[in-house]
Amino acid sequence: MIVCSRCSKENQDHYKFCLGCGAELPRESSKPRSFSAPTPPGGSSSVGTGTKPPRPMQAAEAVAAVDPVAAAAIQTDPTPVQAVRSEPAAAALPPELAPLGEETAPCTNCGAQVPENFRFCHVCGHDLHAAPPTNGRADAPEERVSAPAVAAAPQPSAARARVVLIQPDGSEGEGFPLGDGATLIGRGTGGIFANDAYLSPEHAEFRFEGDQLVVKDMESLNGIYVRVEPDVPIELFDGSVFRVGQEILRFEAPAAPDPAPDGTQLMGSPYRGFLGRICLVIGRETTGSCFPIPSQGIHLGRERGDVVFPEDGYVSGLHCRIHSEVGHIFLTDLGSSNGTFVRVLNESFVPKGTFVLMGQQLFRADY
Amino acid sequence: MPGKARLIVVRGDEAMGEGLSYLLQATEHVAGREADQIPFPSDTWLSPIHANFLYRGDRLVVRDEGSLNGVYIRARGATPIQIGDHFICGQQLFRVDATPRDTSGPEADQTYFYSSPRRPSAFRVTQVLEGGMDGIVCCANERTVEIGREECDINFPDDVHMSPRHARIEMSGDTLELVDAGSQNGTFLRIRGERDLNHGDYLFLGRNLLRVEVTA
Numbered sequence: 001m002i003v004c005s006r007c008s009k010e011n012q013d014h015y016k017f018c019l020g021c022g023a024e025l026p027r028e029s030s031k032p033r034s035f036s037a038p039t040p041p042g043g044s045s046s047v048g049t050g051t052k053p054p055r056p057m058q059a060a061e062a063v064a065a066v067d068p069v070a071a072a073a074i075q076t077d078p079t080p081v082q083a084v085r086s087e088p089a090a091a092a093l094p095p096e097l098a099p100l101g102e103e104t105a106p107c108t109n110c111g112a113q114v115p116e117n118f119r120f121c122h123v124c125g126h127d128l129h130a131a132p133p134t135n136g137r138a139d140a141p142e143e144r145v146s147a148p149a150v151a152a153a154p155q156p157s158a159a160r161a162r163v164v165l166i167q168p169d170g171s172e173g174e175g176f177p178l179g180d181g182a183t184l185i186g187r188g189t190g191g192i193f194a195n196d197a198y199l200s201p202e203h204a205e206f207r208f209e210g211d212q213l214v215v216k217d218m219e220s221l222n223g224i225y226v227r228v229e230p231d232v233p234i235e236l237f238d239g240s241v242f243r244v245g246q247e248i249l250r251f252e253a254p255a256a257p258d259p260a261p262d263g264t265q266l267m268g269s270p271y272r273g274f275l276g277r278i279c280l281v282i283g284r285e286t287t288g289s290c291f292p293i294p295s296q297g298i299h300l301g302r303e304r305g306d307v308v309f310p311e312d313g314y315v316s317g318l319h320c321r322i323h324s325e326v327g328h329i330f331l332t333d334l335g336s337s338n339g340t341f342v343r344v345l346n347e348s349f350v351p352k353g354t355f356v357l358m359g360q361q362l363f364r365a366d367y
Numbered sequence: 368m369p370g371k372a373r374l375i376v377v378r379g380d381e382a383m384g385e386g387l388s389y390l391l392q393a394t395e396h397v398a399g400r401e402a403d404q405i406p407f408p409s410d411t412w413l414s415p416i417h418a419n420f421l422y423r424g425d426r427l428v429v430r431d432e433g434s435l436n437g438v439y440i441r442a443r444g445a446t447p448i449q450i451g452d453h454f455i456c457g458q459q460l461f462r463v464d465a466t467p468r469d470t471s472g473p474e475a476d477q478t479y480f481y482s483s484p485r486r487p488s489a490f491r492v493t494q495v496l497e498g499g500m501d502g503i504v505c506c507a508n509e510r511t512v513e514i515g516r517e518e519c520d521i522n523f524p525d526d527v528h529m530s531p532r533h534a535r536i537e538m539s540g541d542t543l544e545l546v547d548a549g550s551q552n553g554t555f556l557r558i559r560g561e562r563d564l565n566h567g568d569y570l571f572l573g574r575n576l577l578r579v580e581v582t583a
Contacts, residue, residue, distance in 0.1 A: 221478045255500055257498025260435050269494050312484075
C-alpha cells in the first residue's frame with residue numbers, strides 16, 4: 001500500500017500514480033516513468049478514458065519482449081520490475097519470503113544448499129521431507145551430509161525440463177529445473193519466485209505425463225495462465241478467465257430467463273441470441289465493465305473491434321475474438337503481439353516452448 | 368375531479384389498438400394485463416394488476432400496484448435519482464448501481480490480488496436485458512455515463528428510438544441525476560410508489576406508451 005502524500009488515498013503497491021488525485025507516487029527508483037508499449041495507445045473508447053495506473057511488470061509486456069521490435073520499445077524502462085519485486089521485501093516479511101539465511105542444508109537430490117525453512121529444494125524441487133530415496137531408515141542425516149560431493153554435477157533425471165524467466169527486455173533470465181517427479185513452485189519455494197507477491201506460497205506444480213509437461217494450479221490466488229496459439233480457437237465455459245494485455249476478463253454464459261409465476265415476463269432491452277458476456281475482473285468476486293456478446297460474436301482490440309481498450313498499450317490493435325460454433329463459445333487469438341492467455345482450470349498440458357504467466361512474471365517451458 | 372383527464376395509448380398493445388383513449392371518469396382506474404378498466408391483455412410485461420390512475424382532490428396520480436416491471440414516467444431535464452433506480456432510453460432498460468466494495472486486497476498470507484487496472488468510478492450503469500439478465504455494465508468515467516446512438520460511453524447504433532446523444536447520469540456532489548439531453552423519444556424513470564401526473568406527461572406501462580391529457 002502506498003499512501004498518497006497529496007490526498008492521503010491508499011494505492012496498491014504497483015501503482016505509479018495516485019487513483020485519488022493523479023499525483024505521481026513515490027518509487028524506489030528515480031528512473032523515468034515512461035510507459036512504453038509495443039503499440040501506443042490511441043483512439044476513443046467505449047470503455048472510458050480515465051487515467052490508468054500502469055502496472056509495473058506486465059505479463060503481456062514480458063511477452064511483448066519476446067518480439068524484438070516490441071522489446072526495443074519496452075527496453076527504455078525496465079525499472080518497474082525492480083521496483084515491484086523489491087517492494088514486498090520492504091514490508092514485514094512472512095517466513096517464506098525471508099531472505100536466505102545461514103541455516104542451510106544440502107539437498108539430498110541435487111546437493112544445492114537449501115534454507116532449512118524450505119520444504120522443497122529451490123533448485124531441483126525435491127521434497128526434502130520425503131524419505132531418502134535409497135533406503136527407508138530413519139537415521140538419514142549421515143547420507144544428507146555426504147550428498148553434495150556425490151551429486152555436484154547435475155543429473156539428467158533431476159532436470160528434465162526448465163521454466164525460464166523471460167525478462168522485460170526479452171532476454172532469458174534464470175531457469176528453474178523441473179525433475180521427473182512433481183515440482184512445486186511458489187513464493188515459498190524461493191529462487192526466482194521468492195519476491196513475487198502475486199504468487200501464492202504454493203502456487204503451481206509441474207510434472208510429466210509421458211512426454212507432456214503438465215501444470216497444476218495449487219488453488220493459488222491469481223492462477224496460472226497459458227498462452228494460446230494464434231488462430232487456434234479455445235473453448236470458453238461459464239467462468240473461464242483469460243488475459244489480454246493488462247485486462248483480466250471472465251466469460252459468463254447467459255442464465256436462463258426466469259418468468260414470474262403469474263406469467264409476467266421481466267422487461268428489458270431487446271435480447272437476441274446473446275452468447276454471454278465478458279466482464280473485467282477487478283476483485284475476487286467483483287467485476288467492472290461488462291460486454292454482452294451478440295450472436296455474431298465480438299472482436300477485442302486496442303483500436304478496432306467491439307470492445308476496445310485504448311489505454312492498454314499491451315493490447316494489439318485487433319487482438320482476439322470470441323465467436324460461437326455449433327453451440328459452443330470459442331476464444332481465438334488473432335496473431336496479437338503479446339498473446340492471449342487462458343487461466344488454467346485445475347490442470348493443463350504445457351507444450352514445449354509455451355509461455356506461462358504466473359504471478360507477475362512470464363516464463364517459458366523448455367523441454 | 369373525475370372526468371378531468373384522459374389517457375391516450377400512443378404506442379401499445381396490438382390487441383387493443385393504438386390511438387385508443389380512456390376518459391378517467393371514476394375515482395380509481397386500474398390498468399393491467401387482467402384489469403377491467405384499462406386492460407392490456409397481450410402485453411406480458413404487465414402484471415395482471417399493474418397500476419392505478421386515481422384522483423386525489425384535484426390531482427391525478429399514478430400508483431404502482433406492486434407490479435413486476437414498474438411504471439415509468441418521462442423525465443425532462445435533470446431529475447434526481449438514487450442507486451437502484453431504473454430508466455429507459457430508446458428500447459433499452461438500465462439500472463444505476465453502486466460501485467462495489469473493493470475486494471482486491473492482499474490475502475492473509477500476503478499474496479496480492481492481481482486485478483485488471485481499476486479506475487476511479489462513482490457509480491455504474493447496468494443494462495437490463497429482456498428476461499432479467501444483466502447486459503452491458505459501464506463504470507462511470509469519474510462521475511458521468513453518457514448514453515446514445517454514437518460516441519457516448521454506451522452506444523446503441525441499431526436502436527432507432529435512441530437519439531445520438533440521448534441521456535446521461537451524473538454525480539454532482541453526492542447527488543445522482545438523470546439528465547435527458549433533449550432526446551427525441553424521451554428518457555423514462557421508474558417511479559417509486561406513486562406520482563402526480565400533469566398534462567403532457569408520457570408513461571410506459573410495459574410496452575405501452577401512454578400520454579396524459581388533462582382537459583379541464
